[in-house]
Amino acid sequence: MRKVMIDCDPGIDDTLALLLAIKAPEIEVVAITTVCGNAPVDIGTQNVIKCLERLDRLDIPIYQGAKQPLKQPFISAQDTHGMDGLGETNIQITSNKTSEAQDAATFLAHTFAQKNDVSVIALGPLTNIALALQINPDMGQHMDRFVSMGGTYKSHGNCSPVAEYNYWCDPDAAAFVFDKLGKQIEMVGLDVTREIVLTPTMIEYCCQMDPDTGGFLRDITRFYVDFHWQQERILGCVINDPLPIAYFIDDDLCQGFTSYTAVETQGISRGQTVVDRYDFWQNAANSTIMTDVDARQFFKKFLTVLLNAQKETIETDLEKLQMG
Numbered sequence: 001m002r003k004v005m006i007d008c009d010p011g012i013d014d015t016l017a018l019l020l021a022i023k024a025p026e027i028e029v030v031a032i033t034t035v036c037g038n039a040p041v042d043i044g045t046q047n048v049i050k051c052l053e054r055l056d057r058l059d060i061p062i063y064q065g066a067k068q069p070l071k072q073p074f075i076s077a078q079d080t081h082g083m084d085g086l087g088e089t090n091i092q093i094t095s096n097k098t099s100e101a102q103d104a105a106t107f108l109a110h111t112f113a114q115k116n117d118v119s120v121i122a123l124g125p126l127t128n129i130a131l132a133l134q135i136n137p138d139m140g141q142h143m144d145r146f147v148s149m150g151g152t153y154k155s156h157g158n159c160s161p162v163a164e165y166n167y168w169c170d171p172d173a174a175a176f177v178f179d180k181l182g183k184q185i186e187m188v189g190l191d192v193t194r195e196i197v198l199t200p201t202m203i204e205y206c207c208q209m210d211p212d213t214g215g216f217l218r219d220i221t222r223f224y225v226d227f228h229w230q231q232e233r234i235l236g237c238v239i240n241d242p243l244p245i246a247y248f249i250d251d252d253l254c255q256g257f258t259s260y261t262a263v264e265t266q267g268i269s270r271g272q273t274v275v276d277r278y279d280f281w282q283n284a285a286n287s288t289i290m291t292d293v294d295a296r297q298f299f300k301k302f303l304t305v306l307l308n309a310q311k312e313t314i315e316t317d318l319e320k321l322q323m324g
């Protein structure tokens, strides 16, 4: 089992990503760090606790991180994820689990004080990663892999014409990480995550297959589905964050190219990932930009793990129900 730390801003799709990562047999989630993003960081931490209670995994430590971006005023995405960050479900915490005393950036900086076999999958703004890198400039070289859900190459932005939310929310952190991490950034951006649409048919299928998990998934995505219909006339919801998890487990899932990428930090294109695919600037490549994804393959993995189902059953049903 490969060890991962997940930095996230739960968040509806972050929560689905945590369910996948913690239940997947191929990876071991050794810690979860929270960052301001979809919701204020304390709400994000509460939502991680709700997820760990659901999975009976209160053993996984949580380290709470940044309350606001490095420079920009904090702007959440609670219009999309609900004021509670979990689709206005207002699920109550039942345990006395809390986050650890150490903050996320200090924990991450110390974890990678020397080389180890742990990877980091970042599902939110990169504020914690940037703060940890300021403490420990060698952090990137000491981790195994770094995967980030964020950015976009050719697909339009989701919070400006050109920017994706995670990198728009804290463009200074994103720019710093792309400039200083010193580790290839495997960027799983909107070019591929937009292909991952959880449809009403799939949600109902989950409810039939596993009423408890399906019911939870239906409840937390309802608000998100409504938002997608109102904003983009999509019937369903784009679940961005489970894709980097599935890609980390099976990197054949996505195809892309290596490139030098920089992040704009201000002005009308704040948060834009400027991908120098044709090497105008002659800089060393710092990123792998994902451009293609096998969405059906993703849903096979996602549904098999989430529903504790047989792979063959999911394959047959995906075919028959023409899902994914």
Ligand code: RIB
Residues within 6 Å of the ligand: 009, 011, 012, 013, 014, 037, 038, 077, 123, 124, 125, 149, 158, 164, 165, 166, 240, 241
């Ligand atoms: O732009 C999509 C990303 O921003 C996802 O990670 C979502 O959870 C939000 O953090």
Ligand code: CA
Residues within 6 Å of the ligand: 008, 009, 010, 011, 013, 014, 037, 038, 123, 124, 241
């Ligand atoms: Ca997220």
